Amino acid sequence: MSTLELAAAALLGTQLLDAKYSIKHDVLLVQKVVRSAIPYLINCARGRASFWYYFEKSAQRNGSNRAISFPRPLKNPPPIETDSNGVKNYDNQFEVENYTYKELYDIVLRLSYILKNEYGVTPDQTIALDCMNKPIFIFLWLALWNIGALPAFLNFNTKDKPLIHCLKISNVTQVFIDPDCSGPIRDTEPEIRTELPNVKLHYMNEVELLRVIQDRATPKYRAPDHTRRPEDTDSSCCALIYTSGTTGLPKAGIMSWRKAFMAANFFGYIMKIENKSNVLTAMPLYHSTAAMLGVCPSLLTGACISISQKFSATSFWTQAKLCGSTHIQYVGEVCRYLLHAKPHPDQQAHNVRIAYGNGLRKDIWLDFKKRFHIEAIGEFYASTESPIATTSLQYGDYGVGACRKYGGFINFILSFSQVLVKMDPEDENEIWRDPATGYAIRAKNNQPGELLMKILNTKNIEGTFQGYYGNKKATSSKVVRDVFRKGDAWFRTGDLLKEDGDGLLYFVDRLGDTFRWKSENVSASEVENELMGSQAIKGSVVVGVRVPNHEGRAGFAVIEPKDEYLNGTRTDELLGKVYQHAQKSLPKYAVPQFIKIIEQIESSHNHKVPKNQYKNQKLPRGDNGKDVIYWLNRDRYEELTEDSWDSIIKGASKL
Structure with a gap:
């Protein structure tokens, strides 16, 4: 064998080893960690743990870059245009708003002035944001970081007792409310006034506020460093993001400065978010996926974060095209919605190269990439409160479905x-x-x-x-x-x-009592507690059950009715009371999709209900084919027949 052939063989062997063990990838990632972590720890020791300093530096360095792109849905859009071939054009349904880094920085300083001087926001306060996906959410968030206050991101679907609980446990002093999602908080306002009289509710006039903070005549306020919580360490709280738990009420997960920095720096690096990238998220900003893994990496690198106000399979690719997105965020349900949607004129007219998120199922992984011309899938594992995050950026066929894919060195x-x-x-x-x-x-x-x-x-x-x-x-x-x-x-x-x-x-x-449905975590205990408020049942057990061709688990409630409903003649009345109370007191995604009525819920010797027996409930009629189960058909529960079950599986009937 010649020297040239030996060299070629050696090169091929090296490439094969690197493909299997990701040696080069591991080395580069370790170098990135070392180069970034040491300066960060030094900054923390200097009292500059806040992510504000990284945003400010990025804004000054990338002034002319787009920072935020927002395809705002028109409130009275014109008819969708259709060309001579019958192809629909959805472009006229949106008006794209763009903000450069210089504009964003100036807007944040003007808003900071307003928050400090008109609303009295100080660094020792926790301020709740109740907003849809809009630039105003990010403006408020960054202004609070500038002042040093602690932002708390409310899920705008939350209402009644869970909402009051969220405000109470976080010591919230003021809430800034987007009028477009204010329904739940308005409905709960009397209870808030009674139980939390010192909490100030501010229903924003978005149009007027946007005008004022873009007016150059409005003064700016850049808080002095010594007032921006210089005592904070890397483990100090930078934001509160609420998560469902087994206690029956939401919990305020602490986002640390370290988590924000690591998400921006290391996660952004792995997902190849760079200066010219454009990340489109239709995930709610009140979740850590969009906030920590979408906004923070973009702001750090000088990339553009594009915000979809609400996910829509019909217009998603149009928004990606209009914004010029290179990255999109997903949860598994979103990918399935897009894959099952009819062919869209913009599904290949975009510049998206990387889709990243969690929950993309292995069975549709490659189909999703192929149909929408996606080069790589960035699947990760993380949770709101967890200090653990794993990542996998998958280009070819190897590693399909994995949420962690590193080389041998990093795995060790x-x-x-x-x-x-x-x-x-x-x-x-x-x-x-x-x-x-x-x-x-x-x-x-x-x-x-x-x-x-x-x-x-x-x-x-x-x-x-x-x-x-x-x-x-x-x-x-x-x-x-x-x-x-x-x-x-x-x-x-x-x-x-x-x-x-x-x-x-x-x-x-x-594990446990929390399951995921409609891209949201559902607390089984919370649903069980709320169902009791119907005044028609003695008890209930709520679990998540799998439904073919649907992501996550649908809510399944086993209810033990009060004696007057046991003879079966008042079943419609019973189910009506349960539904009316559930839809009033629970977010839409938490309302049980299926109900089974039994005479008595058995408990074990230690008074715990063995839920596993219900998690594997066979639909539509149980293992013996004799179970009577009801499903939520729009606004009422009706018997789940073989025909209705077939319709659900095929997608003709929506859960």
Whole structure:
């Protein structure tokens, strides 16, 4: 073999090794971490942990770059245009608003002046934002960071007791409300006035406010550094994002400055968000996916964050085209909606190269890439409160469905801090412990196990896991001790994942009482508690059940009616009362899609209801074909027949 042939063979061998073990990728990522983390830690020591400084530097460096693009839906749009071939053009349904980094920075300083001088916002306050996806959300958010106040991102669907709870646990002093989503908070206003009389509600005049903060005559305010919480460390709270939990009420997940920085710097790097990138998100900004993994990476690098006010399969690709997006964010449900939608004239007229998010199912992964000409899928695993995040940027056929895809070197390093543990086969919520040692064991390859993250300093849990604002009990419940040795401590994700022989990680399912439906986390306990308010039942069990061709799990409620409804002659009245109360007191996505009526809900010896027996409920009529189950058909529950079940599966009837 000649020298040239030997060199070619050696090069091919190196390429094959790199393809399998991602050596080059690992080296570059480690270099990125080192180059970024050291200056960040130095800045934290100097009292500059706030992400504000990174935004400000980026705004000054990228003044003429687009920072925000917003295809605002027209309130009275003209008819959709159709050409001679019958192809529809949706461009005229939107008016695109663009803001450069210089314009954004100036707007934020003017808004800061207004917040400080007209509303009395100070660094010690928690200010809630109740807004749809609009530039005003980001303007308010950054202005609060400038002043040093703590923003709390409310889910604008929340109402009644859960809403009051959100305001109370976070010590919110003022709420800025978008008029386009103010319904739930207006409905709850009397209760807020009674229970939280010191909380100020501000219904914004968006048009007037936008005019004022773009007027050059409006004064600017850039807060002095010494007033911007210089005592903050990397683990201090930068924002509150609410998450469902098993307590029955939302919890305020603490977003730390470190998490914002790491999301912007490392996650953005892995997803190739660069200076000329344009990231379109239709995910709600009150969730960490859009806020931390969409907005923060864009603002750090000088990229443009494009905001879709509301996801629509009909206009999504039109918005991507109008904004010039290179990246889009998704959750699995969004991908399925787009894939099942009719062919769209703009589905290949866009510049999108990378789609990233979580929950894209393996069975539609490649179809999604092919149909919409997407080069790479960036699937990740993370949760609002979790200190763990894993990533996978997949270009070819290898790694389809994985949420973690690194090389051997990084996998080796992570193996000391991130582990999958075997679960108790009799109770999927409990970690299995070896009777001989009392310690947990690692799950085997391709065996589902709960993902845990090691807490390095057991005397300072908050240094690794900041937990939930004002809820020490819920925070401590996420920490398990004495896992592999006496005295150790680990963060419990509450999620089942599995790892294959190549070190790739795949999401399996959620543990406990929280399930995901319509891109939202649903607390089973919250739904159970609210159903009791119908005054028609003695008790209920709520779980999430799988429905073919639908993402996540649909709400399934097993209800035990009061005695007067047991004879079956008043079933319609019973179901009507349950629905009327549920739709009034719960967000739309949390209203049970299926209901089963039983005479008595059995509990175990320790007074716990064994929910697993309901999670595997076979639809439409149970294993024996005799169960009577009801489904929510628009605004009423009716019997789930074979025909209606077939219609649901085919998508003709919507859940």
